[in-house]
Amino acid sequence: VLKAVRSHTDMFLDVHLMIEKPERYVEEFAACGADLVNFHLEATEDVEGCIEKIHATGKKAGITIKPATPAEAVEPYLERVDMVLVMTVEPGFGGQKLIPECLDKVQVIRKMINDKGLSTDLEVDGGINLDNVAFAMEKGANVIVAGSAVFKDDIAANAKAFLNRLQ
Numbered sequence: 001v002l003k004a005v006r007s008h009t010d011m012f013l014d015v016h017l018m019i020e021k022p023e024r025y026v027e028e029f030a031a032c033g034a035d036l037v038n039f040h041l042e043a044t045e046d047v048e049g050c051i052e053k054i055h056a057t058g059k060k061a062g063i064t065i066k067p068a069t070p071a072e073a074v075e076p077y078l079e080r081v082d083m084v085l086v087m088t089v090e091p092g093f094g095g096q097k098l099i100p101e102c103l104d105k106v107q108v109i110r111k112m113i114n115d116k117g118l119s120t121d122l123e124v125d126g127g128i129n130l131d132n133v134a135f136a137m138e139k140g141a142n143v144i145v146a147g148s149a150v151f152k153d154d155i156a157a158n159a160k161a162f163l164n165r166l167q
Contacts (some may be wrong), residue, residue, distance in 0.1 A: 007032025014083070014143075015028070016040060016064065018091050023050040030057035038062030038085055041073055051080050062123070066091060067099050071108035078120060081144065084109055088136075089126030095148045098127030105140045110140025130165055137166070 002015060015034035017025065022039035027035055037054045041063050042051050050141060056101035062083035065073055067090060067116035074084050086106050089096035106124060113120045124136045133144060150158045 002029065002032040002034060012036070014062065014123075016062075016085065017043075019043065021045075023053050026050065026053045027057055030054070032057045034059055034120060036060035036062050036083060038064055038083065040064045040066065040091070041077075042066055047077060048080070051077065051125075054081075062121075064125075065101050065105070071105040071112075074109060075112055077117060078112060078116060081120060082124055083121040084113075084122040085125055086141075087126050087145075088128070090125050091126075096127050099130055102126075103132075103136055106136065106139040106141050113140075130161055133162065133165055 002013065006013065013033060014034045015029050016038045017029065018040060019025065020043050022043055026037055026153055028064060033167045039050055039155050041047060047063070051061045061080070062085055063074055063077055063081050064085040064087060066087050070164035086109065088098045088102040090124065106122060110122055113122065117138040121143050122141050123145065125145035128136060128146040129146055129149040133146065137146065152158070
């Protein structure tokens with residue numbers, strides 16, 4: 001799928017790997033056209049090695065944390081990654097409600113990024129909709145994933161509503 005999408009766009013493709021031992025597939029996803037390979041901190045025993053492997057392919061690296069993982073878990077890697085993704089629902093399926101406490105982690109991570117003088121992107125994914133997207137950004141997110149809120153019903157109208165909300 002990634003290879004097919006890449007053949008039709010030059011847009012930035014952030015690939016979120018929700019697999020155990022993601023380091024096994026980094027080269028394959030990079031070769032298929034990923035611009036950033038994002039993996040779950042909890043899914044590998046070698047976080048540093050996975051980051052190095054991604055960078056060795058010439059791609060950007062991102063790390064993801066699940067709702068139960070504390071914000072502080074990403075701190076040792078902030079200077080090595082290009083993006084941190086905070087899951088605001090349990091990963092696995094769409095349409096879940098955002099877990100509000102996860103946005104507190106976004107604020108903590110944004111402070112860590114700013115305190116270190118980094119330009120690391122901070123992404124949120126899960127339960128994002130028109131009612132909470134501005135709050136997620138106020139907490140420090142600058143990359144937003146909105147699946148069900150965009151792709152349910154009228155996609156064009158939903159996308160326009162998001163853009164209007166963020167202006």
